[in-house]
Amino acid sequence: MSTDLSSYFEPKDEQQDLHALSFSETALGMKASKILTISYSVRERIAAGADVTQFTVGDFNPKYFPVPNLLKESAREALANDQTNYPPADGLLELRTAVRDHYERSFGLNYPVSSVVVGSGARPVLYAAYQCLINEGEKVLAPAPGWNNDNFSQLVGANLVSIPSRPEDGFMPTADALRPHLEGARLLVICSPMNPTGTLIRQQQLEDVCDLIIEENERREAAGERLLYLIYDHVYWMLTFGEHKHLTPPQVRPKMARYTMFSDAVSKCFSGTGLRVGWMVAPPHIVAKVKALMTHMGAWAPRPEQLGTAALLNDPTAIQGFLEGFLEKLQARLNLLYEAFNQWKGEGLPVDVIAPEGAMYLSVKIDLIGKEGFPDAESVRLMLLEEADCAVIPFDCFGDHVNLGWFRFSVGAVGLEDIERCLPKLDKALRAVHARLNG
Ligand SMILES: Cc1ncc(COP(=O)(O)O)c(C=O)c1O
Structure with missing residues (x-):
């Protein structure tokens, strides 16, 4: 026997208002x-x-852009080998180590493994970073156009300040455009290569922005103020054409490692949007907080896909x-x-x-x-x-x-x-x- 419950969900007029009243402001604001x-x-x-x-x-479309064979086969094998129990909240050590090595090989940046936390795509680690750093009403700076900064800001009650951009700058934020908005800002988000523009931040632009952040944080460190962090969303970083080369903040200014949180995933660079494996690389104390939040969110990447991703990241020839x-x-x-x-x-x-x-x-x-x-x-x-x-x-x-x-x-x-x-x-x-x- 089965009880049809649909009549309970049909709103009566006065109930509809009650339902609306019952939502949180966050839910109503989405x-x-x-x-x-x-x-x-x-x-x-x-x-x-x-x-x-x-x-x-x-x-x-996987018809044109299938994921790498090694990733697919390694994930399949992991599933066949019953890799089906909970992964650790910050990701399998195999994958975190593979990400660490991948970054060292690709960028010459030597992070500790404690700088890596894995999630089910880039979204959960991005959301967790906002959640761990931003108090209600605090300022987030993001260039317009940009991807999803409005939604993440709304979810944590941030005050999003859009930084206008120009086509001649590749729609990237410049240090001059950012400077007037720095006071009280807690987070700056830069995406390169950028969604939606398909442009990359230039070395000089990046150096200028990094110098601005370092100068602002040195002032704050001396004054005991909360720091300004940079989310460097580079989920498209391997997808560059011709002479255009991807660069990261700690490559141009190593001190930026203190303030930079990378978001990354298999979603775009390996065409695996539905596999749901992403990660953040950031200072270990931030990663520890993101891990604590992920423990409760449970937005972990599936274990077989984590192992498949680790196998791929450990094989630079297959990636190439x-x-x-x-x-x-x-x-x-x-x-x-x-x-x-x-x-x-x-x-x-x-x-x-x-x-x-x-x-x-x-x-x-x-x-x-x-x-x-x-x-x-x-x-x-x-x-x-x-x-x-x-x-x-x-x-x-x-x-x-x-x-x-x-x-x-x-x-x-x-x-x-x-x-x-x-x-x-x-x-x-x-x-x-x-x-x-x-x-
Ligand atoms: C710039 C950017 N960052 C992050 C994401 C989210 O990636 P994921 O699908 O891994 O959550 C996207 C997806 O469109 C994106 O365009």
């Missing part, structure tokens, strides 16, 4: 992700039969072999789009584009906002969707209300043939709009 809202509406359009090219999702093909496919997609927009720009169409530097994203400007029929980014987004079957995300979904007209094109879910089918439609739509506006 906002639906605009990116997901757009992705769902695009999915509906596809389900209705439209041939939409999905540039909206920050995920990989994987990355060669992976980067080639990503770059081919990004370049195809880049070349097309660059050509349209040269022909005088109202577009701009930044050459791909890293990650899986391209920054494209469709310069129509303010022109007849285009009051905002949403109207431009809908034109691209309806006239060119091209689904993209405007930068305002990443908290950027300054760089109007810029959009993120994400290429992890599309094949070259999808882009080739979309380009003539984009060409036609852009020329038609241009002709209409220019009489």
Whole structure:
């Protein structure tokens, strides 16, 4: 026998208010992700039969981008060997040691193993860092556009201050833009290579920001004030193109090791978004607190996947072999789009584009906002969707209300043939709009 409980969940009018009253302010303050809202509406359009090219999702289609074989096979073997009990709250020693060695090999940074804590992807360790450092009302600085800083800030009651950016700086925060906001700030978040822009922070930009943080913290250390920390979210760090090279704060200023928390994962660099293995590398006293919180959150990575990740990180040749093909496919997609927009720009169409530097994203400007029929980014987004079957995300979904007209094109879910089918439609739509506006 089974009791149907659904009638208990149907809200009566007065009960609905009571339910709303029963939520915490944190729960009531949570906002639906605009990116997901757009992705769902695009999915509906596809389900209705439209041939939409999905540039909206920050995920990989495993058909084009499978995870490294060594990771898959090692995880499979671990599961077959009954590696199914609880992992330690800070992660298996095998994986923490492998991360430590991987960072030493890749960056020449020699961290103790006690600097590494593992989580089920980058999100839980990022959230835990916010939770462990920020009191309600304290200031968090993050550039706009940026990824998810608004949501993490809301969850811990932080006062998020968005730092405006410029395309000529690759949308990265500069020391000059940050300086006026330093007072009382507890956390600065930098993401490089960046979601949503596909750009990397330059060495000089990074050095200037590091000098600013060190100077501010030396002042605070002398005055006995709470420190300013840097989250350096580099989940895309192996995905860089051409002469663009990833750099980390402690490489340019070793003292930054005291203030830097790295977030990293297999999600992007190894195309394993669904495997849920990530980690933080940070000063040991911060890692110890994050571990304590993770003990209660239980956001641990599954044991077989931890062992699979350890096997991969311990094999630099396998990593290299994987990355060669992976980067080639990503770059081919990004370049195809880049070349097309660059050509349209040269022909005088109202577009701009930044050459791909890293990650899986391209920054494209469709310069129509303010022109007849285009009051905002949403109207431009809908034109691209309806006239060119091209689904993209405007930068305002990443908290950027300054760089109007810029959009993120994400290429992890599309094949070259999808882009080739979309380009003539984009060409036609852009020329038609241009002709209409220019009489
Ligand atoms: C910049 C950035 N950091 C972190 C994450 C989260 O990674 P994970 O899926 O490992 O939680 C993402 C995912 O989109 C991201 O773009």
